[in-house]
Amino acid sequence: MRKRYLCALFAALSALFVAVAALQTRNNLPTVADSRPLILLDAGHGGFDGGTVASDDTVEKDINLEVTTDLSVVLRLLGYRVSTTRKTDTALDDDPTKTIRERKRADMAARLALYDAASLVISIHQNHFPDASCRGTQVFYSTNHPDSEVLAEKIRQATVSRLQPDNRRACKAGSKDILLLHKTTSPAVIVECGFLSNSEERALLKSEHYRRRLALAFADGIVQFQPT
Numbered sequence: 001m002r003k004r005y006l007c008a009l010f011a012a013l014s015a016l017f018v019a020v021a022a023l024q025t026r027n028n029l030p031t032v033a034d035s036r037p038l039i040l041l042d043a044g045h046g047g048f049d050g051g052t053v054a055s056d057d058t059v060e061k062d063i064n065l066e067v068t069t070d071l072s073v074v075l076r077l078l079g080y081r082v083s084t085t086r087k088t089d090t091a092l093d094d095d096p097t098k099t100i101r102e103r104k105r106a107d108m109a110a111r112l113a114l115y116d117a118a119s120l121v122i123s124i125h126q127n128h129f130p131d132a133s134c135r136g137t138q139v140f141y142s143t144n145h146p147d148s149e150v151l152a153e154k155i156r157q158a159t160v161s162r163l164q165p166d167n168r169r170a171c172k173a174g175s176k177d178i179l180l181l182h183k184t185t186s187p188a189v190i191v192e193c194g195f196l197s198n199s200e201e202r203a204l205l206k207s208e209h210y211r212r213r214l215a216l217a218f219a220d221g222i223v224q225f226q227p228t
């Protein structure tokens with residue numbers, strides 16, 4: 001019953017937010033300079049780049065977009081200024097006449113420009129590992145800005161306390177292989193929401209209810225961080 005209530009509440013709040021945004025657009029209301037910090041939510045992968053693919057053909061990019069969309073709704077309702085790298089299944093700055101390598105490079109460059117223009121970046125991904133027993137959210141942070149580790153720890157704590165009491169995964173500094181974290185100068189984290197290679201966790205990640213609870217936990221961590 002509580003589950004259904006939460007889903008209905010979330011759907012109602014989402015619809016309200018969309019309606020208000022549409023009204024503002026239609027009435028062309030004057031905009032004032034927005035001094036609030038800009039939170040960028042990066043839905044990992046997209047378009048030609050699906051990310052990891054599970055044994056049941058669940059594609060990472062789709063789960064990333066769902067979690068990102070839910071998180072953006074929650075944060076906007078809480079009054080934060082939010083933008084996202086994508087709203088649909090597309091890569092950024094994509095030119096289909098180019099090679100996959102060139103397209104990947106252009107996508108990364110476009111994302112990095114958005115990262116560096118933001119006050120704060122949360123990139124949403126899903127994990128995959130040969131050992132199918134691995135599960136649980138893990139947060140990686142950029143070492144270029146000290147706030148990144150603080151944000152990562154707040155998101156980890158909120159996720160453990162709200163959803164995953166047995167999760168012992170510590171936050172980790174992103175290696176230089178995680179190119180966007182390695183290069184951006186903004187406070188930035190990557191949240192690996194869970195393992196698509198674990199069938200139980202994959203089933204959870206495919207459930208709207210669980211994804212929304214994840215989004216609420218991440219939002220809680222962001223609020224605790226107190227973006228400035």
Ligand SMILES: [Zn+2]
Nearest residue numbers: 044051125126
């Ligand atoms: Zn990924």
